[in-house]
Amino acid sequence: MTTLIMPSNHNSIKTRFTYRFARSLKKLNKNRPASQSMKETYRRYHMIRVASYASMASAVGPKRAWSRAVLWKIRNRTLHRTLMKKSRIHALRTRKVSGNPNDLRKLVPGGEGMDFSRLLNETAHYIKCLRTQVQIMKNIVDHCSN
Amino acid sequence: MEPKVEATELQYRSGICGHKPGSIGFGFDDIRGLISTPPPPPPETGSSFTALLELPSPQAVELLVNSPEAADEEFAAKHNIAHFAPPEIYLSNIALIDHASKFSALASADNSTENYSMPTVSCSKKLDVVKQEQMDSDSKPNGSSPAVSDQKLKSSKRKETEKKVKESNKKSKRVVPNEASEDGGEKLPYVHVRARRGQATDGHSLAERARREKINARMKLLQELVPGCNKISGTAMVLDEIINHVQSLQSQVEFLSMKLAAVTPRFDFNPDALLAAESGSPNDSSYPGIFTPSIWPEGQINGNRQQNQQLWHLDGLHQPVWGGEENNSNFITPENSLLSYDTSGNSGAASLRSSR
8 A cells, every 4th residue: 555655856855845835734624623713714824934935945945045034034023012913914015016136125025135136046045945835735625625 | 158168279279389488478578579560551452351350461470470472361371270370470460569458469479379369369359359350261261271261250250240230339338248258168257349330339338238147147047947938028016026926935935834833743743754765756846856966066065965865664654635625836746756746836827837
């Protein structure tokens, strides 16, 4: 029934992210009782989202500016929890406005203090990692919802 | 351009290293003596490269190599590179008189080969400062000389032909980086910029152009990443597309995490089974094929390997179906294992992904 299959790349970002995210999800679900209230789900949603970004950033490692920025933000998050929530909601509402380079700087974590060419570099890597993240989370959801 | 420069430098080094150090030091002093005396006038005979070589060869070669027969360009080409090099050193010194810093470096050139690399490079570049009008005759030395010197000639010829309408400012900017970059494999402190015909060559424009070329290269990379950006022309629109793409990806993450939050309380979350299901076929999925070899060169962590190997077992692959919830993008229903999903473009352009 259980066969050993080796993935082609043991240490790709994908496997690292998957592992970390799975671990954090397990931890999250262990601590929380299975309550169906909206509030609980909302809180859980926040924690899962933070967990996914954190696991992706830690899977990437400190080599990238955006991953460092994400990890730094999360570490300082605990100090300003309520503030972050409010600003997050506000950002959700007003995010779809477009208009060039400053927006890209706001989107990519850590993009404020970079020159443009480096920003483009980080954006490329960030897009790749985001895609992986989305893909794996989709897989997880599908796997869980069977 | 750089491999050619390296080739010349290597040849030069091999040639120079073959000689005794003492003779070379002696040669430099005498070259400086040559410089103090008024240099012979540039030959009026058709301004050939061979004439260029023949010019100082009797004097310099005698001094350096102590051989009486180095008067012919072909002969010098047949022999060691050292025969070849001295005239170039001589010429470079003439040109280098203007540049005090480089000249001091040349003066302090002992027996270390690193310093020898500099005069070659600078001289091969400075050759056209001295003789800019001798481009047409390059075919002759290229046809007649054998491979070793041919390479050197070709490299200098190419540098000459590339700089048909150049000013010396640009060369000064380029020589400096070459000095630092000649020691095989060292990191370039500067970007090599080539001024084309009719373009400004002062320092600011060069730096600006280098920066613009960097940015354009990276924009091209991003265009390939973001689906549907290839057809769009113009930086602003591409940037808009990129921003939209990033925003849609981020909103997808949020949506998925919301879904996870809704789903997981019912499900006793088991990371082992999850990872097992993901082992599937990482080879045929498009994403790992694209991402893992080229993009993430992160170092190998051996500690993770053990744990991963234990967890990677198949636990009954199923065919999950993506339920049609509200989305802002198209999710193609997967036909394979979990890792081999194929998401279409978030802006609706599925061509790029599905074609792979």
